[in-house]
Amino acid sequence: MKKEKLTYLESVHRDGRIWGIALCLVILLFPIAVCLVFKTVPQWNALLKGALAVMPMYWAVGIVEMFTYIPMLGAGGAYLSFVTGNISNLKLPCAIDAMERANVKASSEEGEIISTISIAVSSIVTTIIIIIGVILIAPLTPVLESEVLTPAFEQMLPALFGGLAVVFVSKNAKLSIAPIILMLVLFIFVPALDKSTVGIMVPVGVLFTIAVARIMYKKGLI
Amino acid sequence: MDFNVNSPFLFVMVGIVIAFVLAQSVYFLVRAIKRAKELGIAKEIVSKTISSAAIFTIAPAVAILVGVATLSKSLGIALPWLRLSVIGSLSYESIAANSALEALGLNTATQITDASAFATVLSVMTLGIAVGLIFVPLLTKKIQGGIKAIEKSDKKWGEILNNSMFLGMISAFLGYVFCDVSGAFSGDFVGLIPVLVMAVSAVVMAICGLCATKVKSMKWMNDYALPISLVCGMAAAIPITSWLS
Secondary structure, three states, rough: OOOOOOOOOHHHHHHHHHHHHHHHHHHHHHHHHHHHHHHOOOOOOHHHHHHHHHHHHHHHHHHHHEEEEEEEEHHHHHHHHHHHOOHHHHHHHHHHHHHHHOOEEEEEEHHHHHHHHHHHHHHHHHHHHHHHHOOOOHHHHHHHHHOOOHHHHHHOOOHHHHHHHHHHHOOOOOHHHHHHHHHHHHHHHOOOOOOHHHHHHHHHHHHHHHHHHHHHOOOOOO | OOOOOOOOOHHHHHHHHHHHHHHHHHHHHHHHHHHHHOOOHHHHHHHHHHHHHHHHHHHHHHHHHHHHHHHHHHHOOHHHHHHHOOEEEEEEEHHHHHHHHHOOOOOOOOOOOOOHHHHEEEEHHHOOOOHHHHHHHHHHHHHHHHHHHHHHHHHHHHHHHHHHHHHHHHHHHHHHHOOOHHHHHHOOOOOHHHHHHHHHHHHHHHHHHHHHHHHHHHHOOOHHHHHHHHHHHHHHHHHHHHHHH
């Protein structure tokens, strides 16, 4: 029987699933391998306590993040990003910038390709820099943790999103007003919203912006 | 085998996992470049995407390295190397490690000497963020399919929907930048540091954009505007912090 040829996107999904499931097994088996080699078991009480402290929030955020980030990252970009991590502070801004400069839409096949290339390159460069850093960790640690450089690393996100905002807000001025005002009001006046809650607020911002966009689109304002 | 947070076994295991992840990135990169060629995407666009993604990544990757250095004090080098190269993020790994260490009655400044405590921290860090790892291979096709269906039925709305998602994310991070500004009313100006850093980065980005469009010889700036504004913003954080804190 003749095999039907898969489209590029279909093959990305097939390969992404194979790689994803294989990596999931490797990563989940790592703690078990450590236990077997060092002939030990985790301290169950502490494991439960620690897991309960992080799992409810990060699993809930993780599920919402999947629905928020996957459409923006494209298929190839999503399979890579959710394995290599650092999505909102590195992979997604990198992909957004690349698609913007190449003048392609995330939903098109061209967008899919540009997003995948930028995220793959970003993942490879990050891995290489961390490998170099690990090899040179002893001489590098005093530099990385020096009082002079600490503020620069602490302010990476404002420095990143300042630049990115100029590009997107200037191109979508009308649509940006409502979500920016909402987020400013929430973050300034709701004390519970601090730096650690930005991950939860991204889906809120996305859903709100989509709702505003839909209303404006229906009324012919955009 | 005797336990040590920097045991050669851990480095070998971590090396294997990282090589696997690296292979995945290379595989997808090669396939995407091949497909770009088939679709007739200009070689120049592909090479510019590669070079600017690589340059843009340097500063955030060094920031991630700071996380490795911080966590290595309690967890050794191998585990933070793995965790910050794979799945997690800078903020998550620190929070997860702290929660596990606290549950064990330990802290990030003291090195773990016990294999059981190490296995506990490793398990908490792995389980805490495994959701993406488990569900992304299962759900990506469905989520992408849903978006494609929307775009097929109304192309213009599909484009607006895409832009809305980007803007929604950016607006959340803009709000985050302002989260501590109210302190300024009571004389504490530390909360203004991220606002000023963001302003510097935004101004640099605008200047880069103007130079790239108005000056022919500076057109290259368009490809590197984001890394330039990022590094300028981060560099400006140093004097701004010493001024306001």
